[in-house]
Amino acid sequence: IRPILVIPDARLRAVADPIDSVDEDIKTLAKDMLETMYDAPGIGLAAPQIGVMKRIVVMDLAPEGEPAAPLVLINPEILKVSEETAVTEEGCLSIPELYYDVERPAEVTVRYTDLDGNIVELEAKERLAVCVQHELDHLDGVLYIDYLSRLKRDRVIKKFDKAAKRAAG
Numbered sequence: 001i002r003p004i005l006v007i008p009d010a011r012l013r014a015v016a017d018p019i020d021s022v023d024e025d026i027k028t029l030a031k032d033m034l035e036t037m038y039d040a041p042g043i044g045l046a047a048p049q050i051g052v053m054k055r056i057v058v059m060d061l062a063p064e065g066e067p068a069a070p071l072v073l074i075n076p077e078i079l080k081v082s083e084e085t086a087v088t089e090e091g092c093l094s095i096p097e098l099y100y101d102v103e104r105p106a107e108v109t110v111r112y113t114d115l116d117g118n119i120v121e122l123e124a125k126e127r128l129a130v131c132v133q134h135e136l137d138h139l140d141g142v143l144y145i146d147y148l149s150r151l152k153r154d155r156v157i158k159k160f161d162k163a164a165k166r167a168a169g
């Protein structure tokens with residue numbers, strides 16, 4: 001289990017590097033990320049959230065009490081997005097205890113490499129589409145609060161800056 005970074009950590013705003021080979025280190029990283037995600041708990045986690053600047057995200061949307069259905073997406077890229085959009089309430093493990101409505105394309109097609117090195121194309125809709133887009137944004141330093149009005153976003157950032165200052169004493 002690894003510590004999850006919270007804003008305003010600069011690593012959450014950096015662009016992650018592509019992974020050039022799915023080796024043992026990447027397999028171990030994926031396991032650590034899934035463990036950290038389940039412990040949070042969350043339904044998704046991107047490597048930059050634990051300070052690892054690599055293009056890999058993990059997700060598991062299986063409901064409580066159902067068998068785990070972990071997904072590991074390496075070097076994911078969105079190939080297609082639907083015209084239709086959907087508004088859903090999002091949270092983020094790096095922006096604790098805040099939930100805001102975000103509008104995103106309702107369906108996306110993602111191409112990625114899986115842990116066996118196969119290239120996979122996934123058509124995601126509903127919650128999986130939201131989670132995929134939320135996680136892939138993390139790989140480019142984009143956070144869901146970036147889609148909020150400036151007024152709301154500034155209020156969120158101020159809240160965390162105060163907390164950071166208090167923690168610094």
Ligand SMILES: O=C(O)C[C@@H](Cc1ccccc1)[C@H](O)SCc1ccccc1
Binds near residue numbers: 041042046092130134
């Ligand atoms: O911070 C993250 O990237 C993980 C998010 C992913 C996520 C955010 C919004 C909508 C879908 C996925 C965490 O899963 S936030 C915690 C959470 C847990 C269960 C359901 C929704 C959000």
Ligand SMILES: [Zn+2]
Binds near residue numbers: 093094134138
């Ligand atoms: Zn997040």
